[in-house]
Amino acid sequence: MHLKYKIQGGNFSKAGFASSEVKKILRQLSIDPKTIKRLVVALYEGEVNIVAHAYNGLITVDIDTEKVTVTLKDNGPGIPDIDKAMEQGYSTASAAVREMGFGAGMGLPNMKKNTDEMTIKSVVNEGTEVIFINYI
């Protein structure tokens, strides 16, 4: 099954919509609640990353009987140093974003922790693509 969600940069009130929708679908399959939770936490982190950093983005979710593959693609500033972004506590979020309770520098490391496979591709001033896979 193929799901697609458009994400608007800067719209924090809608952050979490895609994660909740995907959760509703996964819940109806016979998947262990803990597995669903890991995936949804990773997806929510990814969704917030797009909202906090990029101009707009697209999340696609592919579900088959063995795994869920999530692609988060955005048009945005890109990540200059991916290794550094993977360190806990490192954040490039603006002061305004931090004030809203986001941007603690936990996003990517937390995503990685909750996924089985994760790859990041990024081009500065163009955008970022994160692909992760969780086995179900």
Place this chain on the structure above:
Amino acid sequence: MKVCPTQAIRVRNGKAEVMPERCIDCGECYRVCPVHAFRIGEDDLSDIIQFPVKVALLPAVFTGQFPDDISTDRIYQAIHQLGFSHVHEVEQSVDFLKEKTLQYQISDDESPHISSFCPAIVRLIQIRFPSLTDNIIRLRVPHDLTAELIKNNFIKEGYKDSEIGIFYITPCAAKIAAVKSPVGEDKSVINGVINMDSLYNKVMALIKKEDKTSSAQHRTHLGANAITWSLTNGESKHAHGRALAIDGIKNVSEFLEKIENEEITDVDFLELRACDESCAGGILCTSNRFLTAERLQKRARKSELANRDSDLTGENNPEATRFLEQKMTLEHIEPRPIRLDIEIGTALKKIERIRELMCFLPGFDCGACGAPDCRALAEDIVQKKANVSDCVFMQHNNLLDREHAQRIIYKIWGEEALNKDCSKKGAKNEGN
């Protein structure tokens, strides 16, 4: 049908059918049903006769149902007059529970800890938020702990287990279900359940008939914490760390959604209650919920001034504490998610089919098909419990003839559903 938080209700053959695997016994349907179709089964008050010891286990909210000029003593006395040999208030074990909850919060690391107090919430989590079942505090609720303690005290006095009848006076349907089919324990210690509204009527009739005031026998007293325990904030104000109290099932669902996504992570304790104003808003309460809460707050202040403590547990009763420590733990609480199919491939196909059907169904969520919304009808169609032609708009599109369409509507709403009826809610002879 539409208020059900787990979409458990369908209308078939003119009646509301409840799917038992989805029902969390919250009673929202009972609150709103225009034809009072839902009944809440209770035990008969005459069942108490068979027991030599007849205990009424009374939640403090019961005393908040009555006007200010009727004293708690008078209420106790009336309950004795109805045939109970003893009256005990449920919240007599909360001093104990308060301490144990604090210890639990330290020893267990599934944060946030969610109180097990409201049985409708426990069931809601099992069904709609199954990944959070481990967050529920595995401690039994006050009415069970108090019942265990009372039973034990009578056994120590020389009574047999079978001679002691403990009857719980319930403010809601969820607590009945918790007694009849408990979660996380084999069998409830309580022998029967009496609905609060029916006991209220009986007590009120007695009080109106004879206006005497005398102090009751076997009067138990509650401390301020115990009196307010079942009100909103009653538990959370005693918990460690950042503790929130949320009442109303919609509010709770919204919050748990965010907890499950880890959108909210820095909360330590959650007191969650299905009813607005918690147990003061129970569906079997007679009085207005805000007045009930206010009366209990007043009673709590009085108790505070008199410096009262609960009789049964607390510092002065180490033996009771030791006894309850053996009895306090709940077993594992099972997740019970609603699944489309046990086989994941089949479930995936069903979801795809539902999404496809939703392209065609109108999305008005009118409910004429007997399902609460279009999405629920789509699911029923895929599960072969309903047909596309149950939707009146689809009937029109598919050029169903008039009679066929009418047969379908009769099958859902009953043959009399479209007849003129002036006694229905809102019509000119309403209530006749």
